[in-house]
Amino acid sequence: MKPIYKYLLFLAISIGAASCVDQMATDEFQVEKPATIAAQEVLNSYGVLKSYIDTLAYPDFKLGGAVDMAEYSSKGVMYRLINSNFDEITAGFGMKHGAVVQANGNFDFSRVNSMLETASGAGVSVFGHTLAWHANQNAAYLNSLLEPLVVNSPAFANELDLSSPMSGELGEWEKTGDVTIKTDWGMGEGTAAFVLTSGAGSNPESLQLKTPEIPVIKGKAYEIVLYIKSDVPGSGGITFEGLSNNSPEIDWMNTGSDSSAFKTGISWQEIRFRVSDFVGNSFKIKINLGYVPDVSYSIDINNLYVFDPTGEPAISNLISDGDFESGTGWGGWGNGSTRGVTEEGMGFGGSGRSFYVTNPSITGGFWEVQTSYELAEPLKNGEEYKLSFWVKGDAEGIIRPELQSPDYSSNGFGQVGVTKEWKQVSLITVATAPDRVRFVISYGEFEGTVYLDNVVLSSASLSGGTTTLVIKTAEEKTAIVSGEFGRWIAGMLANSKAHIKAWDVVNEPMDDDNPSELKTGVGKTDLPADHFFWQDYLGKDYAVKAFELAEQYGNPDDRLFINDYNLEYSLAKCQGLIDYVSYLETKGITVDGIGTQMHIGIDSDKDNIVEMFKMLAATGKLIKVSELDVRVNTPNPTAEILDLQREMYQFVAEKYLEHVPAAQRYGITVWGIKDSDMNSSWLPGEKQGLWDINLNRKPAYAGFAEGLEGM
Numbered sequence: 001m002k003p004i005y006k007y008l009l010f011l012a013i014s015i016g017a018a019s020c021v022d023q024m025a026t027d028e029f030q031v032e033k034p035a036t037i038a039a040q041e042v043l044n045s046y047g048v049l050k051s052y053i054d055t056l057a058y059p060d061f062k063l064g065g066a067v068d069m070a071e072y073s074s075k076g077v078m079y080r081l082i083n084s085n086f087d088e089i090t091a092g093f094g095m096k097h098g099a100v101v102q103a104n105g106n107f108d109f110s111r112v113n114s115m116l117e118t119a120s121g122a123g124v125s126v127f128g129h130t131l132a133w134h135a136n137q138n139a140a141y142l143n144s145l146l147e148p149l150v151v152n153s154p155a156f157a158n159e160l161d162l163s164s165p166m167s168g169e170l171g172e173w174e175k176t177g178d179v180t181i182k183t184d185w186g187m188g189e190g191t192a193a194f195v196l197t198s199g200a201g202s203n204p205e206s207l208q209l210k211t212p213e214i215p216v217i218k219g220k221a222y223e224i225v226l227y228i229k230s231d232v233p234g235s236g237g238i239t240f241e242g243l244s245n246n247s248p249e250i251d252w253m254n255t256g257s258d259s260s261a262f263k264t265g266i267s268w269q270e271i272r273f274r275v276s277d278f279v280g281n282s283f284k285i286k287i288n289l290g291y292v293p294d295v296s297y298s299i300d301i302n303n304l305y306v307f308d309p310t311g312e313p314a315i316s317n318l319i320s321d322g323d324f325e326s327g328t329g330w331g332g333w334g335n336g337s338t339r340g341v342t343e344e345g346m347g348f349g350g351s352g353r354s355f356y357v358t359n360p361s362i363t364g365g366f367w368e369v370q371t372s373y374e375l376a377e378p379l380k381n382g383e384e385y386k387l388s389f390w391v392k393g394d395a396e397g398i399i400r401p402e403l404q405s406p407d408y409s410s411n412g413f414g415q416v417g418v419t420k421e422w423k424q425v426s427l428i429t430v431a432t433a434p435d436r437v438r439f440v441i442s443y444g445e446f447e448g449t450v451y452l453d454n455v456v457l458s459s460a461s462l463s464g465g466t467t468t469l470v471i472k473t474a475e476e477k478t479a480i481v482s483g484e485f486g487r488w489i490a491g492m493l494a495n496s497k498a499h500i501k502a503w504d505v506v507n508e509p510m511d512d513d514n515p516s517e518l519k520t521g522v523g524k525t526d527l528p529a530d531h532f533f534w535q536d537y538l539g540k541d542y543a544v545k546a547f548e549l550a551e552q553y554g555n556p557d558d559r560l561f562i563n564d565y566n567l568e569y570s571l572a573k574c575q576g577l578i579d580y581v582s583y584l585e586t587k588g589i590t591v592d593g594i595g596t597q598m599h600i601g602i603d604s605d606k607d608n609i610v611e612m613f614k615m616l617a618a619t620g621k622l623i624k625v626s627e628l629d630v631r632v633n634t635p636n637p638t639a640e641i642l643d644l645q646r647e648m649y650q651f652v653a654e655k656y657l658e659h660v661p662a663a664q665r666y667g668i669t670v671w672g673i674k675d676s677d678m679n680s681s682w683l684p685g686e687k688q689g690l691w692d693i694n695l696n697r698k699p700a701y702a703g704f705a706e707g708l709e710g711m
Contacts, residue, residue, distance in 0.1 A: 043697040049085040049690075052708040061711060062088040062667030064127060066627065069094035069115040079118070081695065082673070088125045090626075090669050091115060092682070095129055095496075096136040097488055098530050105141055105484075109495045116499040127669065128496060128503035130563070131489050132534060132546040134519055135508070139532040145480050149268055149470040150349040151187065151227065152454075156307040157314040159214050159222070165301045168192065177207035177290065186300045187227055187268055188468045193298040196289050204237055204261075206290035209299070213282040214306050221276035223309050224285065227300040228271060230264040235291035236271075237261040242283030243275060261291060267476045268300070274309075303468060318375055319439065322389070322455035323347075324355045334369035336360055337443065348390040348422050348453035349469060355452045363444040366400055373439040379403060381434040386460040388426045390453045390467065393418040397446030403429065403436040411436065418450055424467060428460050481537035486549055493553035502559040502666075504595060504626070505550045506543045509535070509580060510564055515573035518580075543580070547589040559666070563595030563626050568604065568612040578619055593622030593666055598652065601631040602644040606651060613659035622666040625656055629672025629688040630700065637687050646703030649690070653707025665711075670704070 050063050065086040071078050072089065082089060093099055094115065100107050119126050164171025168181050178197040185193035198207045216222055228236065237260055240246045250273045252262040262271060275283075285306070289297050321329055324341050332339045339357045347354040359369045379385060387401060396419055402412040413427040439457055443450060454467050472480070493503075511519045518540060521533040535542045543562070550560050562581060567574040574596075581591045594616055600609075616623045630648045632641050656668060672688035674695060690701040 040696065043699070043702055046697070046702055046705050049701075049705055049708065050087055052705050053711050058662060058665070058711060061665055062125065062127070062624075062669075063708070064088035064090055064667055064669030065673050066090050066092050066669065066671045067115075067673075068092055069111050073111070073114040073118045075118065077695065078673075079122075081691070083122045083124055086124070086670075088127055088667065088669065089115075089119055090127045090129045092671075093136060095492070096133065098136040098138045100492070101138040101141055101488065103138075103141060107491050107495070112496065116496060120499055125502075126496075126500050128492075128500040130504040130507040131492060131550060132485070132505060132543065133507040134521070134531055134533045134535075135528070136530055137532040139530050142481070142484060142532045145484065146472055146477050147350045148472065149187070149468075150351070151270075151303050151468040151470065153303065153466045153468075154223070154225070154305050154307050154309075155313045156309060156311050158305050158307055159216065160304060160306040161212055161214075162301060162304065165192065165194065172212035174210040175208065176205065176210075179207070179209055181301070182298075185298050186302055187470045188302060191468075192301045194301060196287075196297045196299070198234070198290050198293055198295045198297075200293050202291060202293060204288040204290045205239075205286075207288070208290070209287045210241075211285045213284060215282050216278050217308070218278050218281060219276070220308055220310070221274045222306055223272065223274050225270065225272045225303065225305040225307075226287075227268050227303050228264055229266060229268045229298050231266065231296045232294075233292070234264040234289065234295035234297060235261045236264055236297065237288045237291070238271075239286045239288060240275070240283055241286065242279055244277035244279055248275075264295075264297060266479055267472060268470055302466075316458060318379075318457040319373055319455050320376075322457075324353045324453065328355055330355065330371050330373050332357065332369075332371035334359075335363050335444070337369045339371060342451065346451070348467070352453070355455075356449055357441075357443050357452075358449040359443045359446055362397075362447045366398075366442045366444040369443040371441050371443075372404075375437055375439060377437075378434055379431040379436040380459075381431055384428055384430050384460040385457060386426065386428050387413055387455075387457050388424065388466065389455040390422050390424050390469075391416065391418055391450065392420060392422045393446065393448055393450045394420065395446070395448035396420065397448065397450075399446055399450060400442040401427070402440050402442070403431055404438045404440045405433060405435040406437060407435075409433065410440070418446060422453075422469065424469065426466075478537050481534060482545070485534055485538065485542070485545065489546060489549040490553045493550065497554050497558075501555060501557065502593075503550055503554065503561065504563045505546050505560045506562045508564050509543060509562070510573050510576045512566065512570070512573065515570055515576040516579065517576070540583075541587060543584055544587045544589055547584065547591065551589070559592045559622060560590070561593040561595045561622070561624060561626075561666075562591055563597065563624075565597040565599060565627070567596045567616075568598060568600060568609045571608060571611055571615065574612050574615050578615065581619065581621070591621065593624055594619060595624040595626035597627035597671075598625050599627060599629055599631075599671065600648065600652070601633055602641065602648050603633075604630075604648065606655075609652065610655050610659060613655055617660045617664060621664065623656075623660045623664050624666040625652065625668040627671040628652060628668060629670070629683070631683065632687045635685055635687070642687075642699045645687075646699035648703075649700045650703035650707035653704055653711075657707075657711055 053061055053063055063086050065082050067082055067089045069091050094111050102108055165181055180195050181192055182195045183192045185195055194209055196207050249258040249260050251258050252271050252273060328341050337359045342354050342356055357371055363369060398415050399418055400415055402410040404410040411429045411432055413429050416425050509518050511517045518535050520536055521527050522536055547560055564577050584591055630645050632645050674689040674691040675687045675693045676683045677693055678685045690704055692698055
């Protein structure tokens, strides 16, 4: 162990000696050594931090430092500083869900692996941080999985005859096994579905639904679309009559690989593919669902299609920009109202854009606030026209759509009640004059903002153009989140287990205001964009699942931690975390250690710090100071303030060693390696580090080194 120079005494002697130089000089050019240089020389005389750990007596103690992965992997100055002073590193951000999970849900471990390989080459261990947390998540991706499924019908004629199923009869459709048609089992409200229930066997064709003959033009490719779900996980496959290959392997769900079957679950999912190897002018589809016993499948009837994607569109929207993705050709006026296209993400289903109209007050006549769309040509006299659109408002009220002439005579579609939730409206009217040249909506009876999306105006004689919104149930959301939770933890562990033997499995679970309860995002409208609370979907036992996954996919001897902050600030929160650990272990899992972050300041309550260490030590668990830094709370600290910081760093190290038995000391990780610059994502402009921004040692370095003496 390197000798400790007692910082204050040595510094006083150094400065005092320097002040006498002018009296002792024998050369007229002799100058006094500046006190700051003398002080820095004292700090530089200390050994590297890990030299103060007695590794023979305490071989398992980890002195850790937080790193920026890219900075460490580049093997620059910070790489050398970290390796010289610490024997373990923790990634500040790069191993978290938000850094690894991409917009499409894929994992990018390239930066993680670069850090792991760099650390391995340097003989430095890595602490895994973190598996289950609410912050630094790719919340946009996770929330997108929970959004309603938006199904737009193809704009082409359906070659599949659905007339019998639409009326509740199978007709020419053939079945094998338990196949029925049930209303209210489809994707939309009040819609029907084929319901197929498998028996005890596992023969795929023992449960089958076969279509009637479907006419095709030989040599063309036809697209097949169906939507299916099951009450429990199941499997399905599709075979044919009338193809050159009637049992093809297909990439049914656009996963990138072909197979003979696809998986089903409790959420509706789209099966979409193309076939073209017809041997004649018709073919049949056979949907086989007997793979797994005792599964009930639903196939939506309204959105079951076979169509030629190169054929003539079955519907022509007379409003060319009804989805508002490329602007709007709509005008408007009246009562100081405003209108325009929303930002991205405010459209129907939470995606894309919508059109909005804000009317500041209800007017004397409904026509006094209007929007108008000029049609390309007059509508046909006597023709029936169908109007469909999605609408919601920030309040409730009435709007009135109509077909209008230059002289303001019109054919109205009637009143439309607007609610605060998106709803689809389908209306029909007849053009009774040959001069109906514009589409108008009146808002005089609505006070507030109305949002419109997917506006379709077409001849009622043409089919298609419908949109179905499928809201996910609470059960579906739980299943989806559970699947992502498991996929994330299993993926990170499988990728990193060769290098990492200790993990922060659950991070910051306890609520600050209710320290005996878990954090939640329920009811909060101002959540940061990267926050996603697994526990809001998986419940109190989300941490049980996290530890079970860590045990399943990690190494048998991994050390698994739970970690939180402010435990020294709120002893009630410390107790809440201890109680939660006790609860988790009643569920059959083992929590090896508890981490206390300790983002503290020079004025933190020392009595609370001591009491926290005693409380944590009493659990018998490994105790880790996981993210230590000490704020000075001023951009320009004086020498006295820096000395208080030195004292606090020393105090924490000494009290950890004093109150945590040697067998329970996992180690201390320093989060404040160096002071933060003004653009830092962590404590910008703070002077919390052991080194300053230029990597000069600070008095805090000496205090921490002296605190470690005896370890």
